[in-house]
Amino acid sequence: MNREFVCIVCPNSCQIKVEYEGEKIIDIKGAQCSKGEDFVRNEITNPLRVFTGSIKVTKGNFDLVSVKTPSPIPKKYLKKVGKITHRIKVEAPVTIGQVVAKNLLGKNIELVATRKAKRKNIS
Amino acid sequence: MLKEKEVIIIGGGAAGLAAAVTCQEKGIKDILIIERNAFLGGILNQCIHDGFGLEKFSTSLTGPEYAQRYIDQVKEKKIPFLLNSMVINLNSRKEILVANRTGLQHYRAKVIILAMGCRERTRGAISIPGTRPAGIYTAGVAQELINLKNYMVGRKIVILGSGDIGMIMARRLTLEGAEVVLVAEKLPYSSGLPRNINQCLYDFDIPLLLSHTVVDIKGNGRISEVTLAQLGKRGGIIPKSKRKVPCDTLLLSVGLIPENELSRQAEVVLSNITGGPEVDERGQTNVPGIFACGNVLQVHDIVDNVSLEAEYITEGVIDYLQGRSQEPREFQITLGAGLRYVVPQRILTVKNTIFSFRVNQPGIKKTLVFEEDRKIIKKKLFPRVNPAEMLRVKLSSEELKDVKRLKVRLV
Numbered sequence: 001m002n003r004e005f006v007c008i009v010c011p012n013s014c015q016i017k018v019e020y021e022g023e024k025i026i027d028i029k030g031a032q033c034s035k036g037e038d039f040v041r042n043e044i045t046n047p048l049r050v051f052t053g054s055i056k057v058t059k060g061n062f063d064l065v066s067v068k069t070p071s072p073i074p075k076k077y078l079k080k081v082g083k084i085t086h087r088i089k090v091e092a093p094v095t096i097g098q099v100v101a102k103n104l105l106g107k108n109i110e111l112v113a114t115r116k117a118k119r120k121n122i123s
Numbered sequence: 124m125l126k127e128k129e130v131i132i133i134g135g136g137a138a139g140l141a142a143a144v145t146c147q148e149k150g151i152k153d154i155l156i157i158e159r160n161a162f163l164g165g166i167l168n169q170c171i172h173d174g175f176g177l178e179k180f181s182t183s184l185t186g187p188e189y190a191q192r193y194i195d196q197v198k199e200k201k202i203p204f205l206l207n208s209m210v211i212n213l214n215s216r217k218e219i220l221v222a223n224r225t226g227l228q229h230y231r232a233k234v235i236i237l238a239m240g241c242r243e244r245t246r247g248a249i250s251i252p253g254t255r256p257a258g259i260y261t262a263g264v265a266q267e268l269i270n271l272k273n274y275m276v277g278r279k280i281v282i283l284g285s286g287d288i289g290m291i292m293a294r295r296l297t298l299e300g301a302e303v304v305l306v307a308e309k310l311p312y313s314s315g316l317p318r319n320i321n322q323c324l325y326d327f328d329i330p331l332l333l334s335h336t337v338v339d340i341k342g343n344g345r346i347s348e349v350t351l352a353q354l355g356k357r358g359g360i361i362p363k364s365k366r367k368v369p370c371d372t373l374l375l376s377v378g379l380i381p382e383n384e385l386s387r388q389a390e391v392v393l394s395n396i397t398g399g400p401e402v403d404e405r406g407q408t409n410v411p412g413i414f415a416c417g418n419v420l421q422v423h424d425i426v427d428n429v430s431l432e433a434e435y436i437t438e439g440v441i442d443y444l445q446g447r448s449q450e451p452r453e454f455q456i457t458l459g460a461g462l463r464y465v466v467p468q469r470i471l472t473v474k475n476t477i478f479s480f481r482v483n484q485p486g487i488k489k490t491l492v493f494e495e496d497r498k499i500i501k502k503k504l505f506p507r508v509n510p511a512e513m514l515r516v517k518l519s520s521e522e523l524k525d526v527k528r529l530k531v532r533l534v
Contacts, residue, residue: 005321006318006320006321007318008318008321008322009183009318010174010177010318011174011177011316011318011424011425011512013316013317013318015317015507049322049326050173051298052171052172052173052185053171053295053298053299054171054269054270054273056273062271063271063272063273064270064271064272064273066185066186066187066270068171068173068185075326078298078326079297079298081298082297082298082299082300083300086299086300096187096188114171114184114187114188115168115187115191116191
């Protein structure tokens with residue numbers, strides 16, 4: 001089968017042409033780096049994306065902190081993870097990289113904070 | 124009381140932070156950043172998606188993480204900053220009036236760095252007819268409400284304009300549980316990066332309708348439907364193509380305009396193409412000692428380039444502060460067909476210089492040719508050009524040495 005992909009790894013947005021059978025790549029053209037080829041390999045077998053979203057923070061100087069999965073997860077789980085983030089809360093202070101949720105969907109999916117939140121000053 | 128500073132930076136976003144950190148590293152001690160928001164980092168804080176920092180930090184960061192890397196440096200270096208502080212006046216003598224909770228404060232600086240970023244074009248700017256219901260947002264405002272303020276903007280959404288923020292919001296709204304009906308783009312090609320069409324629209328089966336626009340808005344109180352129409356080859360509406368699309372929200376992602384109200388007060392000459400100041404090879408405006416970088420100078424598509432531009436102009440700041448003279452030099456740059464603009468617009472001293480361009484329309488295998496009187500100075504091939512992607516080319520001081528009339532063509 002022949003398909004064309006636009007690589008999403010970096011802003012170069014390489015147009016990569018690939019010829020494959022099942023999961024076996026026969027020919028691949030157009031990637032400016034090896035990450036592009038890895039991206040296409042995943043797209044054919046199991047497309048992966050980083051999830052980013054936000055969750056509520058209590059007692060913080062902001063209402064929300066942004067979160068992400070530290071590594072890409074299967075694309076099919078993105079919407080489900082999005083739904084779960086509505087229910088997750090974290091108490092301030094929050095630091096960047098702090099794990100705020102673990103083993104989502106029973107699939108070992110983690111969420112880490114991507115923004116700091118300080119404890120709100122009670123005056 | 125008038126307080127004196129060496130360098131004042133207006134705006135604590137991506138450009139302002141990088142400029143501050145680099146100025147300090149180059150030995151400037153007396154810096155002040157003035158930020159109108161309650162936090163540093165500017166628009167990066169609401170850009171919670173990833174993909175930032177690939178060039179600058181060789182890793183994919185979210186907006187807040189990218190901002191934090193600079194905020195940490197500002198704090199480590201103890202660079203002073205004011206938050207919740209609005210510059211309400213700037214003049215060509217580089218005097219600044221700041222309003223904040225303590226009242227009004229007067230400053231004067233040897234150098235002002237303009238780093239105010241840009242604003243979104245609104246419904247008024249594109250004159251969509253119809254009623255004036257609630258539920259119409261610019262994409263960036265919706266992004267702020269959802270990502271920072273915990274306020275969901277709607278459930279059934281139409282997006283007009285395929286700028287990057289619009290597409291990123293299409294994905295964001297989908298992940299928050301809303302239905303994004305479609306993204307309409309007036310032009311025959313997308314105004315955003317190709318990778319965003321893929322990961323933000325196609326990943327979620329959101330249709331991108333090219334050569335389509337919203338021609339009417341209906342709603343009593345809240346928006347209830349838009350009328351969508353296809354545009355012909357010359358940009359006119361095809362009457363038969365009109366159709367009604369029910370929705371409760373319309374997002375506009377129809378372009379960004381550099382925010383230069385303060386620059387105008389200071390008699391800074393603006394380009395009517397970029398919307399930003401006309402500058403020399405290190406971001407200096409026509410007012411000596413006033414520099415500009417980031418989205419206030421030209422709207423960027425990648426934040427890494429904003430940081431790089433901010434770092435780069437600080438060379439000019441140092442030259443100015445050290446009183447290195449800039450003999451006015453005869454130099455002119457003209458653009459051939461296919462190129463919309465170039466920054467910088469003039470060159471005062473011969474230095475390695477980065478030129479930024481935007482093209483008028485997409486193309487494949489295009490070459491930028493730099494020449495003077497048909498003598499070719501430099502050529503650079505781009506496998507693909509796109510109005511959404513800024514082109515940057517560096518010319519060395521050697522290449523620029525004797526050039527007086529530089530012509531740039533896209534072939």
